[in-house]
Amino acid sequence: MFSDLLSKGYTLTNVPVGSSARVVAVNGNSRISRRLMEMGVIPGVSVEVVKTAPFGDPIEIRVRGYSLAMRKAEADSIDVSF
Amino acid sequence: MKQNGHKSQLTIALAGNPNAGKTTLFNSLTGLKQKVANYPGVTVERKQGSWKLENGHANLIDLPGLYSLDATSVDEQIARDVITGEQAGVPKPDVIIAVVDATNLERNLYLVTQIFEFGIPVVIALTMIDAFEKQKHEIDLDKLSELLKTPVVAINAKTGRGKTQLLKSVGEVLDKPPTVPFEMNGNAEDGQNAKIFARYNFISEVVQEAVKHNDRKEHRVSEKIDRVLTHKVFGLVILVAVLLLVFQTIFSWASLPMDLLDKGFGALGDLVRSEMPPGILTDLIVDGIIAGVGGVLVFLPQILLLFLFISILEDTGYLARAAFLLDKLMSRVGLHGKAFLPLMSSFACAIPGIMATRTIESRRDRFATIMIAPLMSCSARLPVYTLMIAAFFAGRKVLGFISLGAVLMLAMYALGIIVAIIVAFVLKRTILKAPPPPFVMELPPYRLPNIRTVVQNMFTRGWLFVKRAGTVILAISIILWALTYFPRTAVQTVDVPAAANGGVFVGTALPEISTESEQLRNSFAGKLGHVIEPVIRPLGFDWKIGVALIASFAAREVLVSTLSIIYNVGKDQDAQSETLISAIREAKSDDGGVTWTPLTAVTLMVFFVLAMQCMSTVAIVRRETNSWAWTFFMIGYMTGLAWIAAFITFQGGRLLGFG
Numbered sequence: 001m002f003s004d005l006l007s008k009g010y011t012l013t014n015v016p017v018g019s020s021a022r023v024v025a026v027n028g029n030s031r032i033s034r035r036l037m038e039m040g041v042i043p044g045v046s047v048e049v050v051k052t053a054p055f056g057d058p059i060e061i062r063v064r065g066y067s068l069a070m071r072k073a074e075a076d077s078i079d080v081s082f
Numbered sequence: 083m084k085q086n087g088h089k090s091q092l093t094i095a096l097a098g099n100p101n102a103g104k105t106t107l108f109n110s111l112t113g114l115k116q117k118v119a120n121y122p123g124v125t126v127e128r129k130q131g132s133w134k135l136e137n138g139h140a141n142l143i144d145l146p147g148l149y150s151l152d153a154t155s156v157d158e159q160i161a162r163d164v165i166t167g168e169q170a171g172v173p174k175p176d177v178i179i180a181v182v183d184a185t186n187l188e189r190n191l192y193l194v195t196q197i198f199e200f201g202i203p204v205v206i207a208l209t210m211i212d213a214f215e216k217q218k219h220e221i222d223l224d225k226l227s228e229l230l231k232t233p234v235v236a237i238n239a240k241t242g243r244g245k246t247q248l249l250k251s252v253g254e255v256l257d258k259p260p261t262v263p264f265e266m267n268g269n270a271e272d273g274q275n276a277k278i279f280a281r282y283n284f285i286s287e288v289v290q291e292a293v294k295h296n297d298r299k300e301h302r303v304s305e306k307i308d309r310v311l312t313h314k315v316f317g318l319v320i321l322v323a324v325l326l327l328v329f330q331t332i333f334s335w336a337s338l339p340m341d342l343l344d345k346g347f348g349a350l351g352d353l354v355r356s357e358m359p360p361g362i363l364t365d366l367i368v369d370g371i372i373a374g375v376g377g378v379l380v381f382l383p384q385i386l387l388l389f390l391f392i393s394i395l396e397d398t399g400y401l402a403r404a405a406f407l408l409d410k411l412m413s414r415v416g417l418h419g420k421a422f423l424p425l426m427s428s429f430a431c432a433i434p435g436i437m438a439t440r441t442i443e444s445r446r447d448r449f450a451t452i453m454i455a456p457l458m459s460c461s462a463r464l465p466v467y468t469l470m471i472a473a474f475f476a477g478r479k480v481l482g483f484i485s486l487g488a489v490l491m492l493a494m495y496a497l498g499i500i501v502a503i504i505v506a507f508v509l510k511r512t513i514l515k516a517p518p519p520p521f522v523m524e525l526p527p528y529r530l531p532n533i534r535t536v537v538q539n540m541f542t543r544g545w546l547f548v549k550r551a552g553t554v555i556l557a558i559s560i561i562l563w564a565l566t567y568f569p570r571t572a573v574q575t576v577d578v579p580a581a582a583n584g585g586v587f588v589g590t591a592l593p594e595i596s597t598e599s600e601q602l603r604n605s606f607a608g609k610l611g612h613v614i615e616p617v618i619r620p621l622g623f624d625w626k627i628g629v630a631l632i633a634s635f636a637a638r639e640v641l642v643s644t645l646s647i648i649y650n651v652g653k654d655q656d657a658q659s660e661t662l663i664s665a666i667r668e669a670k671s672d673d674g675g676v677t678w679t680p681l682t683a684v685t686l687m688v689f690f691v692l693a694m695q696c697m698s699t700v701a702i703v704r705r706e707t708n709s710w711a712w713t714f715f716m717i718g719y720m721t722g723l724a725w726i727a728a729f730i731t732f733q734g735g736r737l738l739g740f741g
Contacts, residue, residue: 031154032520037278038150039522040189045282050305054314055410058419058521064188065295067304067525069406071413074522 010082012047012061012075020048021080028077040064041078092140093173094133094252095164097197098181099190100147101399101526103209103239106535107181108144110239118542121169124708126160128172135249143172149189151196155443165200177203177252184214184221184236185527187293188285194230195281198262203255204232207248211236218296226292231263240532304399304527312403321404324395325426332387332430333461339383347376365567366560374559377637378551378698381431384461386544388427388434393539395423397531402523409521415503416510418442419521421451425502428458429495432699433547436706446514452706453509453716454502456699459495459691462638466690467491469642469657470683473666490684498691501723547702554701562636565607571600599650607632621689621728622682624671631695638695681740685732693724 015021023045026033040063041047050060050067058071098104108116112131121128129144145164146157153159160169167174178197182190197204206227214221227234233251237244264284310316351368358364395401401423409419420442428435435455442448459467471487478486510516602608611628618628626648634641642662646655649665656662669677694700694717704713 029520032522034152034275034278035150035154035520035522037275038152038192039524040192040282042275042279042282051308051312053312053406053410054318057410057413058406060308060312060406060525064186066186066189067527069402069409069521069523069525071409071521074520 010080012049012078012080013059013072015047015049015080015082017049017051019082020046021082022046024079024081026078028074032074033077036070036074036078039068041068047078047080091138092135092177092252092256093143093175094140094177094179095143095145095175096179096181097145097161097165097193098147099149099183099186099193101524102147102181102183102186102190104144104147104181105539106239106532107179107207107209107237108142109535109538110242110245112142118546121160122171124156124160126157136253140252141173143175148193150193165197165202175202177205177255179248179252180204180206182206182208184208184211185217187221187289188282191230191285191288192281195262195264195284198232198260201259203258204260205248205251205255206230206232206234207244208234208236209239211243212238220294222292226288229263229288229292232260307528308403308525311400312407317403317407321407324400328391329430332384332391336384336387340380343376343380343383347372347380350376362567366563369567370560370563371556374563374636375552375555377559377640378555379548381433381462381637381698382544382548385431385434385547386540388430389543390536390540392423392427392434392438393536393543394531397529397536399526399528402525405523406525413521415506416447417451417506418444418447419523421447424451424455425458428455428460431460431462432456432458432696433551433702434543436699436702437543437547439706444516446510446516449707449712450506450509450514452703453712453719454506456694456696456716456720457498457502457505457692459498460638460696462696463494463690465639465642465657467494467687469645469662469666470687472658473663473678474680474683490687494687494691497688497727501692501727505719505723550705551698551701554704555697558697558700559636562607562633565610566602566605566633568606569604571597571604599647602629602644602647617725620733621725622679622685622732624677626669626677627686631689631693634695636697638690641690641695679740681732681735684735685728688731689724689728691724692720692727694720 009024010021012021012023023041023043025043026036026041045063048062050062052059053069056072058069059075060067060069061075062068096104096108108129108131111133116129116131119128120126126146131142131144133140133142143164145161148155148158148161151158151162151165153162163169164172165175165178178200180194180197182194194204194206208221208223211221223234223236233255235244235247235251237248264280311320351372354372355364355368358367392401395404404422405419407419408422412419412421421439424435424438424442426435427438432455435458436452439448439451439455442451467490471490475486475490480486480489607629608625610632611625614628614632615623615625618624618631623631627645629648630641630644633644642655642657645666646659646662649662649669651659651661651665666678671677700713700717703716704710707713
């Protein structure tokens with residue numbers, strides 16, 4: 001049970017605005033996770049959360065030198081480590 | 083240039099990410115010699131042009147902008163089919179020019195690594211190089227070319243930099259298929275993702291060796307702009323201001339050319355009538371074709387201006403921000419953030435709006451957006467609202483100081499929006515049911531729009547509309563004309579059938595007008611008016627209004643001219659005309675009662691908010707959905723809702739003691 005908690009870790013939604021994190025895994029529905037990975041969000045890459053939209057969703061991140069917007073639902077499928 | 087062993091004409095495809103500068107390069111290489119159509123059965127634009135080589139011309143194909151060739155979307159499938167030579171009617175490309183944005187090298191190179199695997203010679207055209215160098219980054223082109231094992235040419239479409247070099251490189255790579263410059267040695271655990279990882283690993287190595295970044299501050303300018311433009315409060319305020327400005331500009335700029343076109347078509351009709359012998363053919367050409375098609379084409383300036391502004395917003399990168407700002411709001415009704423702009427455009431005209439839904443990737447989301455776009459009160463509804471308000475509510479105030487007309491006008495816009503929200507909500511939970519669409523969207527850096535690209539875009543899209551909607555509009559114009567033209571009422575014997583028909587007014591009005599009015603009353607349209615009268619009676623409409631409803635299927639504003647004809651005041655009345663207004667106020671139904679009360683006017687306005695009274699929209703929906711079923715569904719649900727809402731308005735109003 002303890003190991004469960006440990007392995008759960010953080011997702012991109014836990015990263016505060018202005019901070020960076022390293023991608024550990026991209027989970028979820030294969031179509032979306034595949035699209036995210038093709039856009040360069042793959043394990044090992046560093047991402048920065050730039051801001052959230054006026055109504056709290058979607059969020060903007062910077063990855064590989066460009067800006068990418070995604071909903072929190074998508075961001076939640078990205079495991080990260082600080 | 084070496085062309086031995088090749089067909090006399092080379093086929094070259096341009097491939098690249100959205101926002102990589104592909105269209106600008108395409109325009110600069112082909113000039114005005116380009117053709118735009120659609121790939122059969124889908125709404126993916128097929129752009130081809132002719133590129134002048136040292137000897138002869140190459141057939142240049144502009145593939146849709148894409149991030150990947152994995153065929154998860156229609157665009158990607160088409161691009162893949164073109165590259166593999168499986169797309170019918172498009173020869174397999176001899177060379178692919180991969181357009182790569184230097185300021186976004188890693189992600190742009192991903193597509194290139196995929197293209198390598200198809201075994202077609204590749205030349206890389208590096209765009210935005212000036213912006214990249216201005217930010218004090220350094221890129222070693224020779225190194226990049228060596229690592230990628232394919233020529234890399236830095237280009238600038240504006241200054242012409244690199245154009246000759248590009249030509250030379252294309253000649254060099256001919257017949258030299260690329261070697262995939264890296265190994266696909268992912269481990270089995272990663273499964274199908276192994277390829278993605280391998281590609282990006284390779285790219286990271288290449289970029290590390292060939293590029294010296296100036297501590298990656300290249301995004302700072304866009305970030306600063308975004309601090310304001312996507313600010314939680316200012317962002318929304320600015321968005322509203324931008325849209326108001328766009329609409330204001332469209333309405334003020336479009337009115338002059340619209341008037342000119344209107345007069346032009348009138349003059350053309352007069353000319354044809356004076357030059358041709360009187361008869362059915364002349365009437366068909368003048369009243370059917372010129373008046374019908376002209377009535378749609380007068381909206382062209384407005385449509386073009388909308389396309390222009392959409393292009394500018396797209397090109398600057400602001401459109402993506404608008405979708406970002408409003409996605410949460412739109413997703414509440416199950417729509418994508420990108421649906422916002424098409425719906426907004428529809429307040430001016432649903433046609434550019436519906437054509438702009440192409441940016442929405444998911445078919446279900448796109449169709450849901452198309453289905454509700456015509457519920458936004460477009461500019462063609464304004465004459466109808468204006469006429470009704472001028473006839474029955476002019477000068478009346480609410481609470482002593484607010485104009486009742488303005489309140490009613492606002493209520494009509496609100497009604498359209500509310501119904502659209504409900505319809506979208508219902509559609510997305512029933513026939514277009516789908517999980518919330520993924521929202522993964524690039525926010526491209528802000529850039530000044532390229533005037534030429536923007537203007538060319540405007541004309542291309544405008545021409546597409548004319549071409550695609552043209553035949554349907556022509557056909558419907560002729561049908562509607564025939565409905566009002568046949569059977570012919572002989573002028574001399576007019577009061578014989580008139581007596582049988584009842585209600586025909588033979589009075590002191592000018593003879594020619596009276597004839598026109600009688601013709602309409604006795605025509606098929608007039609008879610249809612009688613046929614539908616039982617259906618529209620509960621809405622407070624008589625058969626004469628029925629005739630006007632039928633005729634205004636061509637376009638909503640036709641209601642004004644049809645009412646003018648049917649009330650015998652000559653067809654050239656506008657929505658503020660005193661003659662028409664008093665004719666409407668005094669109109670009597672066949673039973674002798676007054677036709678119009680303020681309640682009838684409001685009911686008619688409600689009907690026009692919701693009814694699908696626009697043949698151009700029908701035509702464009704048919705084209706964009708590629709389905710008559712969806713087109714008829716739209717006509718059906720809109721007309722049904724219009725009837726129900728009008729029924730509630732009229733009967734409810736009567737119960738409350740109005741009318």
